[in-house]
Amino acid sequence: MSDDDPTFIPPPLPILSSQQQADYDSLLIDLNLKQAPVQSQSSQPPSKKSRANSSRYSAKFARRGVNPHIQLVETMMRGAIVRWGAVRQEDEDSDPLPADEVKLREQQVKDFDVIIKNLRDMAPVLKYMYLDSATCTAWEILIKKLHQDCVQTRANDTSKLKTKHEYFLPDDRKDVLFPALRNNTVKTDRDLGHPMLRYLLLPPHMRMHLPPLEFRQPAPDTPTPTLSYVTIDHPFAADLAPASSAEAQKIIDGIAANTLVLTVDDFPSAFWEEGSYDPEDEAKGLFKGYMVPRVLRHTWTGPESAMVEPSKKRKKGIRRDCNANLHKQYVVTPEMAGNALCQVRTMLSNDNWSESDGDFDYEQLFNSVVAILRPDPATPAGVRAWAKETLQWLQDQTFGSYKPEEDDEEESCILHLDCSPSSINTLFCIRSLRHPPFRPLTNCRPRQFTSRFAVRELHLDCSQLIVDITLLWYVHLSRDPCLIIAYRLMQVIYATFARRRSQTLFALLLTCAHPAPFAHQFIQRFKSWMIPN
Numbered sequence: 420m421s422d423d424d425p426t427f428i429p430p431p432l433p434i435l436s437s438q439q440q441a442d443y444d445s446l447l448i449d450l451n452l453k454q455a456p457v458q459s460q461s462s463q464p465p466s467k468k469s470r471a472n473s474s475r476y477s478a479k480f481a482r483r484g485v486n487p488h489i490q491l492v493e494t495m496m497r498g499a500i501v502r503w504g505a506v507r508q509e510d511e512d513s514d515p516l517p518a519d520e521v522k523l524r525e526q527q528v529k530d531f532d533v534i535i536k537n538l539r540d541m542a543p544v545l546k547y548m549y550l551d552s553a554t555c556t557a558w559e560i561l562i563k564k565l566h567q568d569c570v571q572t573r574a575n576d577t578s579k580l581k582t583k584h585e586y587f588l589p590d591d592r593k594d595v596l597f598p599a600l601r602n603n604t605v606k607t608d609r610d611l612g613h614p615m616l617r618y619l620l621l622p623p624h625m626r627m628h629l630p631p632l633e634f635r636q637p638a639p640d641t642p643t644p645t646l647s648y649v650t651i652d653h654p655f656a657a658d659l660a661p662a663s664s665a666e667a668q669k670i671i672d673g674i675a676a677n678t679l680v681l682t683v684d685d686f687p688s689a690f691w692e693e694g695s696y697d698p699e700d701e702a703k704g705l706f707k708g709y710m711v712p713r714v715l716r717h718t719w720t721g722p723e724s725a726m727v728e729p730s731k732k733r734k735k736g737i738r739r740d741c742n743a744n745l746h747k748q749y750v751v752t753p754e755m756a757g758n759a760l761c762q763v764r765t766m767l768s769n770d771n772w773s774e775s776d777g778d779f780d781y782e783q784l785f786n787s788v789v790a791i792l793r794p795d796p797a798t799p800a801g802v803r804a805w806a807k808e809t810l811q812w813l814q815d816q817t818f819g820s821y822k823p824e825e826d827d828e829e830e831s832c833i834l835h836l837d838c839s840p841s842s843i844n845t846l847f848c849i850r851s852l853r854h855p856p857f858r859p860l861t862n863c864r865p866r867q868f869t870s871r872f873a874v875r876e877l878h879l880d881c882s883q884l885i886v887d888i889t890l891l892w893y894v895h896l897s898r899d900p901c902l903i904i905a906y907r908l909m910q911v912i913y914a915t916f917a918r919r920r921s922q923t924l925f926a927l928l929l930t931c932a933h934p935a936p937f938a939h940q941f942i943q944r945f946k947s948w949m950i951p952n
Contacts, residue, residue: 430504432550433543442544450560477537478565479572480746483718484537485530487573487758488782491566497524498531499549506553537746576718580762581606583725586713587616587766589693591726594634610769611674619710620767621670622685623696628667683783689763702802706756706788706809710766712816714759715751719743719817729819736821749823751814753792757785 435443447453481489500510501524516524535542545561552558580586582602588594596615600608611617618632626632673679681687688696690711695704717725721741743749761781768779792806 427508429506429553430550433547435543435547438540439544439547442541443547446544446548446561447557450557450564452557452560476745477534477541478568479742480537480748481530481534481565482569482572483576483742483758484746484748484752484755485533486754487761487785489530489569491569492562494527494530495534495562495565497527498535499546501528502531502535503546503549506550537748539747577762577765579722580714580717580766583713583717583722583766585726586710586717587619588634589709595636596634597636606769609767611679612769616767617674619689620681620687620764622681623688623691624685624698625670626688627696627698628664628670680778682778683780683787686784687764687767689767690760702805706760706792707812708763710763711756711759712813714762714766715755715813715817718759718762719748719755729816729821737818743818744823747823749818749821751810751817753789753810756792756810756813757788760788761785 444453448455478491481491481494535545538545545558548555548558548561584596584600584602585591587596598608598613600613609616611620615632615634618626618629621629670679686705689708690706692704692707693709695707697703712728713725716727716729719742720737724737724741737743748755761784764779764781764784792810794803794806
């Protein structure tokens with residue numbers, strides 16, 4: 420309570436559940452504010468999937484999916500004050516603020532909301548930590564650590580992207596980047612000094628005056644091109660093509676004299692689909708350049724998927740440890756597109772990521788992209804339709820038809836399963852609401868499985884992931900509750916082990932004369948084996 424205003428009362432601390440208290444303790448241990456219990460101390464690094472690490476993943480998401488230029492400490496503080504209440508009297512605003520400051524704070528609160536939404540179950544823990552910040556330094560230490568993770572994330576993403584030279588080529592199987600770029604930390608061989616990359620960096624209204632770009636290596640007898648001028652900024656630049664017009668000559672002279680200024684008002688031609696630029700309709704092909712979805716896939720579904728269109732991917736979907744799964748983000752947003760476009764521009768430039776590159780303002784570029792792809796409701800319907808279609812195109816190019824598995828309520832049931840009819844009925848009700856009726860299997864192969872009680876021929880389709888036994892459940896509902904247990908166990912074991920082992924277990928449970936005792940015993944062993952304490 421403040422001495423200046425005795426009536427000021429901070430918000431009360433919420434009551435944490437046992438799980439939330441455990442998460443809170445884990446965060447304190449991670450921040451070195453609490454000693455880990457002796458039995459839990461280990462030399463092994465913490466698991467990536469631990470709940471205590473979710474706040475750190477949310478900080479990384481803040482850079483990739485919220486705002487690459489975000490000031491996380493200020494954003495978390497402003498958002499917490501607005502959404503959770505001021506814990507100190509000085510946190511409350513008493514004086515009117517300038518319009519720019521009001522707009523900035525509104526954006527900080529919006530960014531805070533997205534970050535907290537991404538935190539999911541950890542949000543109440545962070546709220547408790549913030550509301551307790553008047554007496555505990557954990558909140559201040561946490562947001563500073565999150566800011567460090569946030570900055571490091573952008574640096575890591577940029578560092579990994581700058582060596583992906585194949586992203587510059589329309590078809591990396593036949594196209595060649597010449598002269599080749601070096602794989603080191605220095606990027607002085609890029610920018611307008613490179614005879615091919617300059618085409619991607621120039622705005623399309625300038626590029627259209629130059630000869631067509633061809634990604635091919637000159638013939639062996641062609642002399643190595645050199646410039647008649649040598650500057651510090653362009654030490655590896657090649658000869659410029661002869662001017663075809665007065666406008667082309669002006670562009671060439673500007674590059675040669677290092678006086679050509681590129682600003683954010685003119686997007687690089689790499690942002691447009693190759694050959695689609697129309698001076699009368701500049702929105703045509705905008706944000707559909709081939710580099711844009713590659714950078715999105717590199718960032719969200721993994722570098723190995725960047726050069727593969729989603730329609731050509733394997734049916735297995737995306738990597739389990741990719742950023743999309745870590746952040747639970749499977750829909751391309753304007754912020755994700757803005758971050759990708761900033762990365763594309765950075766890859767073409769000599770400089771590493773910064774707030775600006777000469778007269779080119781990256782923060783303004785990001786804000787412009789977000790404003791274009793999330794137009795104001797007062798914007799003409801045609802523009803809003805174009806923005807929606809462009810985002811959908813980026814979505815299709817990044818994730819394709821992939822849809823994540825929904826959080827399955829059955830999982831919580833199977834983890835606490837017993838053989839009582841009520842538990843089995845709960846599982847069956849959930850399953851019957853989500854899955855279609857039984858359909859006969861096709862292309863089935865007969866297999867024989869033996870038990871001590873019977874020998875039966877079980878028909879399994881080896882091309883399917885699981886066997887739908889909904890009809891069998893209806894038949895045996897009153898006398899064989901173990902069927903649904905067998906079905907769920909087969910799903911879990913199928914995802915963990917080989918197909919044959921899961922099928923054998925399923926057949927064994929179906930062919931036993933009295934399966935319930937065996938199933939009960941197996942479930943107890945399964946829970947102690949697969950589910951950590």
